[in-house]
Amino acid sequence: MKPLSDSERAELLPALDGWSLVEGRDAIRKRFVFEDFGAAFAWMSRVALAAEKAGHHPEWFNVYNRVDVVLSTHDAGGLTRRDVELAQRMDLYASGLLKA
Ligand SMILES: C[C@H](O)[C@H](O)[C@H]1CNC2=NC(N)=NC(=O)C2=N1
Numbered sequence: 001m002k003p004l005s006d007s008e009r010a011e012l013l014p015a016l017d018g019w020s021l022v023e024g025r026d027a028i029r030k031r032f033v034f035e036d037f038g039a040a041f042a043w044m045s046r047v048a049l050a051a052e053k054a055g056h057h058p059e060w061f062n063v064y065n066r067v068d069v070v071l072s073t074h075d076a077g078g079l080t081r082r083d084v085e086l087a088q089r090m091d092l093y094a095s096g097l098l099k100a
Contacts, residue, residue, distance in 0.1 A: 003078040012084050019071075019087050026078030027070050028087060033099045034065045043067070046093050056082045058090070065099065 003026065004012065013019070019028045034040040040062060051057045059070040069090065071083040 001073060001076050001080040001082060003073075003076050003080055004084075008081075009079070012081075013079075016084065016087050017091055022070060022072075025072065027072035028079065028083060029068065029070045030087070030090075032067045032069065032090070032094055034067070034094075034097055035099050037064050039097045040065050040067055043093055043097055047090055050089055050093075051086065054082070054086070056086055058086065 013021070013028065016028070019030045021027070022029050032040070032043070034043060044060070044062065044067060047058065056073070059072070061068045071086055072078060073080040073082050
């Protein structure tokens with residue numbers, strides 16, 4: 001999988017909801033805040049199954065109801081379409097679960 005081209009970045013990254021570029025690294029990040037630990041972990045479980053199926057895994061750190069996520073494609077050394085797809089899937093699965 002090739003890293004995103006400049007034109008792909010310009011098109012795909014601004015369309016993502018709440019994701020931002022990580023400084024000093026070709027990666028994107030987002031903080032998800034859920035109602036409680038149960039909601040956070042339910043979401044993580046669902047994402048984990050999808051990630052395993054796709055063979056593309058997040059870097060993430062969970063404390064109680066908060067999950068800090070970083071996405072990058074290690075094999076490509078930077079952002080690829082796989083990261084964009086996983087970000088979109090994470091957002092989809094989080095809808096309705098996030099803290100108001
Ligand atoms: C063999 C296996 O599919 C690869 O090592 C996958 C696993 N999960 C991965 N996840 C991420 N984020 N980047 C990768 O390059 C990657 N590679």
